[in-house]
Amino acid sequence: MPIFDIPDMKDLIYKAAIVLGAMIVFYGVLWLLATLGIIPAIVAAIFPQIVIIILGLFIIYTAVDRRKKYY
Numbered sequence: 001m002p003i004f005d006i007p008d009m010k011d012l013i014y015k016a017a018i019v020l021g022a023m024i025v026f027y028g029v030l031w032l033l034a035t036l037g038i039i040p041a042i043v044a045a046i047f048p049q050i051v052i053i054i055l056g057l058f059i060i061y062t063a064v065d066r067r068k069k070y071y
Helices: 009-035 039-068
Strands: none
Touching: 009 039
């Protein structure tokens, strides 16, 4: 696909994959700790909302950074 030939796009996809993978691993650890009773279940329950906020901030940062590159 031609969109993946753009070097900036490849870098962005790799960064997004790393962030998403880290969030999935972190959520898995939280879920395990909540199941074992080590941490309260509410911490694991609110984590998806925190992930959405972090991903939103990542998208905003990336958009601003790319805009600075081209203007």
